[in-house]
Amino acid sequence: MILVENIKKIYADKTVLNLEHLEVVKGQCVGLVGNNGVGKTTLFRILLDLIPPNSGSVAIKGKAVGADHAWTSFTGSFLDEEFLIPFLSPEEYFDFIGKSYGMTKQALGAQMDRFEIFFNGEILNTGKYLRDLSKGNQKKVGIAASLMVAPELLVLDEPFANLDPSSQIRLKSILKEENETRGTTLFISSHDLNHISEVCSRIVLLNKGVIERDIETSSDTIKELESFFDV
Amino acid sequence: MFLRLLKLHFLDIRRSPIWQTEKTLNIMGMVIIALFALYLLVLGFAAPALFDKLFPGMDPMQLFNGFFIYYLTSDLLMRYYLQETPHVNLQTIQLLPIKRRSLVLFYESSLFFSFFNVFPLFLLGPFALTTVWPAHGLTYVVCWLLTYYLILLSNNIWIFIFRSSLAKNPVKGLLIVVLLVSVVVLEKTGLVPFAQISSDVFKEANWYKTALSFCYFVLVLYTGFQAIKNWIKKANDQKKTEFISIDLFSSMGNWGWLLNHELRLVLRNKRPKQLFLLSFLLLFYGFAVFPKEDRLVFELTLGALFTTSMVALNYLQFFLGWDGVYYDRVLTIPLQLKHFIEGKWRFMFLLNTLCLIVTVPYVYYGLDVLLAIVAFYFLCNGIIIPLMMYWIPVFQKQIDMKRSTTFNYQGVTGAHFLLVLPVIALPIVLVTWLSSYMSDTLVFFILLSFGALGLICKNMWLQLIVNRINKNKYKISKNLRTK
Numbered sequence: 001m002i003l004v005e006n007i008k009k010i011y012a013d014k015t016v017l018n019l020e021h022l023e024v025v026k027g028q029c030v031g032l033v034g035n036n037g038v039g040k041t042t043l044f045r046i047l048l049d050l051i052p053p054n055s056g057s058v059a060i061k062g063k064a065v066g067a068d069h070a071w072t073s074f075t076g077s078f079l080d081e082e083f084l085i086p087f088l089s090p091e092e093y094f095d096f097i098g099k100s101y102g103m104t105k106q107a108l109g110a111q112m113d114r115f116e117i118f119f120n121g122e123i124l125n126t127g128k129y130l131r132d133l134s135k136g137n138q139k140k141v142g143i144a145a146s147l148m149v150a151p152e153l154l155v156l157d158e159p160f161a162n163l164d165p166s167s168q169i170r171l172k173s174i175l176k177e178e179n180e181t182r183g184t185t186l187f188i189s190s191h192d193l194n195h196i197s198e199v200c201s202r203i204v205l206l207n208k209g210v211i212e213r214d215i216e217t218s219s220d221t222i223k224e225l226e227s228f229f230d231v
Numbered sequence: 232m233f234l235r236l237l238k239l240h241f242l243d244i245r246r247s248p249i250w251q252t253e254k255t256l257n258i259m260g261m262v263i264i265a266l267f268a269l270y271l272l273v274l275g276f277a278a279p280a281l282f283d284k285l286f287p288g289m290d291p292m293q294l295f296n297g298f299f300i301y302y303l304t305s306d307l308l309m310r311y312y313l314q315e316t317p318h319v320n321l322q323t324i325q326l327l328p329i330k331r332r333s334l335v336l337f338y339e340s341s342l343f344f345s346f347f348n349v350f351p352l353f354l355l356g357p358f359a360l361t362t363v364w365p366a367h368g369l370t371y372v373v374c375w376l377l378t379y380y381l382i383l384l385s386n387n388i389w390i391f392i393f394r395s396s397l398a399k400n401p402v403k404g405l406l407i408v409v410l411l412v413s414v415v416v417l418e419k420t421g422l423v424p425f426a427q428i429s430s431d432v433f434k435e436a437n438w439y440k441t442a443l444s445f446c447y448f449v450l451v452l453y454t455g456f457q458a459i460k461n462w463i464k465k466a467n468d469q470k471k472t473e474f475i476s477i478d479l480f481s482s483m484g485n486w487g488w489l490l491n492h493e494l495r496l497v498l499r500n501k502r503p504k505q506l507f508l509l510s511f512l513l514l515f516y517g518f519a520v521f522p523k524e525d526r527l528v529f530e531l532t533l534g535a536l537f538t539t540s541m542v543a544l545n546y547l548q549f550f551l552g553w554d555g556v557y558y559d560r561v562l563t564i565p566l567q568l569k570h571f572i573e574g575k576w577r578f579m580f581l582l583n584t585l586c587l588i589v590t591v592p593y594v595y596y597g598l599d600v601l602l603a604i605v606a607f608y609f610l611c612n613g614i615i616i617p618l619m620m621y622w623i624p625v626f627q628k629q630i631d632m633k634r635s636t637t638f639n640y641q642g643v644t645g646a647h648f649l650l651v652l653p654v655i656a657l658p659i660v661l662v663t664w665l666s667s668y669m670s671d672t673l674v675f676f677i678l679l680s681f682g683a684l685g686l687i688c689k690n691m692w693l694q695l696i697v698n699r700i701n702k703n704k705y706k707i708s709k710n711l712r713t714k
Binding site: 087 | 492495499560564566709
């Protein structure tokens with residue numbers, strides 16, 4: 001599904017990302033972990049063609065992301081609040097996203113029902129603009145919008161941050177279900193080692209822009225990760 | 232504490248990213264302000280000679296007193312549309328153990344740090360020096376100056392009171408315009424002789440009148456104090472903006488949702504909304520040039536351009552900049568760029584059509600006026616709009632839509648100033664040049680044909696625009712992440 005080859009990103013003479021090879025196969029759930037500033041978001045931004053790498057290539061389904069815009073039609077993503085449209089209500093935002101994916105009103109309605117528990121009655125029909133929602137609720141809207149387009153590939157940057165404990169647990173269920181029942185490929189980053197180990201079958205650990213470890217999740221994963229971060 | 236708060240306010244202004252990053256533009260802004268002050272200064276010194284020429288044999292003091300009511304109303308109007316309410320982060324300050332009274336006083340004081348409070352002195356000062364002092368002496372001139380200045384200074388507070396009570400409904404903001412127009416109409420029709428009343432009221436300056444004027448100022452200050460107190464209280468009670476449903480274009484099929492999106496962007500954000508209101512005022516510019524019997528083709532062109540195109544052009548000067556805050560979203564969904572751009576073009580087209588409908592009554596001043604307006608309607612839609620869409624995205628920055636549009640250079644780059652050349656100067660030069668070879672009617676027909684041809688070639692234009700945006704996509708998206 002994703003193939004990253006020899007990408008390098010340099011900011012002000014400092015190499016922030018230097019990946020020789022990273023492949024994510026279809027249906028896999030990959031978690032990206034690492035301390036602040038190791039290049040997680042930069043990798044996502046390159047993957048979503050928001051910034052160009054200084055060298056190397058990124059392809060989704062065999063096509064270079066920079067050359068072909070087709071990946072957008074089967075990719076759902078939410079990186080930060082700049083993926084939200086602040087002057088729209090949640091319903092209007094879902095409608096905007098749905099329309100761009102060619103979804104009908106009925107299909108959109110059905111998808112919204114799916115997130116009823118996750119929304120916890122705080123998102124729909126509240127008469128609020130996205131800019132007036134709490135950080136946590138804004139995140140819920142962004143994640144739901146990326147999921148409701150039935151993506152083949154889902155890219156989320158720190159989806160558990162800002163969410164209350166109940167919503168974190170619900171989100172874990174949603175992501176697992178999405179991966180197991182729909183076969184969606186997940187590529188998510190998080191600082192929460194417990195959550196990411198629980199959701200993902202593979203963990204990629206970034207350190208200073210390079211892949212430090214690439215491990216299959218097992219019962220020892222948490223210990224292994226904690227020993228790495230315990231400095 | 233009060234002084235500390237003021238110091239914080241100055242640091243906030245001085246260290247703002249806009250001040251730091253847009254130094255050239257800020258200097259240009261200062262130059263414009265200095266020019267305006269100079270203009271008032273010259274007017275103040277030249278007023279006696281000007282009055283003598285326009286109203287020979289009449290007392291300049293009496294005339295000045297008579298005109299004061301107009302100056303007062305214009306000052307109010309100008310402040311309403313141009314003076315920015317101080318941007319003070321009250322939310323943070325309120326977390327500190329500061330008395331509410333000090334906070335209100337601090338905010339009220341910060342209202343006075345505006346060039347609009349200094350401008351009147353540039354007009355009143357020279358007039359007082361050259362005319363009032365020689366005729367009446369020092370005591371009189373002090374009383375005269377203080378009386379006028381305190382009244383003008385009160386406008387500063389009135390604007391806050393108006394804004395805090397009327398801001399929720401932008402249409403109500405037009406009340407100030409209605410007020411000014413009413414003053415002019417009532418004066419012209421002789422129903423209420425405002426000039427005479429103003430002249431009589433301010434005829435004799437003395438300490439009593441100055442004291443009265445001071446009492447008025449204190450009363451307005453007190454009213455302002457109460458208004459600010461309520462405003463802070465309301466801001467705490469209700470931080471969320473009221474939701475307004477906008478689905479005007481929903482029935483317009485494949486384009487409806489994009490047109491709705493543009494309208495929501497305009498009406499739900501302070502800066503584009505203000506820009507639109509200010510631009511709509513230009514529709515009245517026609518009254519300044521069209522009624523003239525001996526109007527020049529240059530004036531006709533300017534009138535037609537301002538009335539039919541300025542709303543769209545003002546909006547388009549920040550094309551994509553308005554979308555900067557969520558441009559990453561646009562790039563990561565399967566929204567065809569061509570469709571997105573065409574949606575914006577169609578929105579502009581609808582706006583221009585609305586402006587055309589509103590300006591058609593100018594035909595009362597002649598068929599040539601109507602022809603000029605229609606010609607610029609087509610030229611704007613078919614040539615100027617796509618030209619701007621082609622030129623501007625590469626230089627665009629993210630627009631902070633929460634801030635006022637006046638004296639706000641955030642997001643403005645040198646390219647915006649250069650844009651004036653092809654967009655405004657070129658059509659005017661072209662019309663003036665062509666009209667020396669052929670009749671004005673023929674010239675406007677040529678412009679109309681150019682515009683119509685541009686509209687026929689819409690797909691070609693769109694492809695050109697899309698190609699340019701795609702070619703510079705990383706540069707554009709990087710710029711749009713920058714405020």
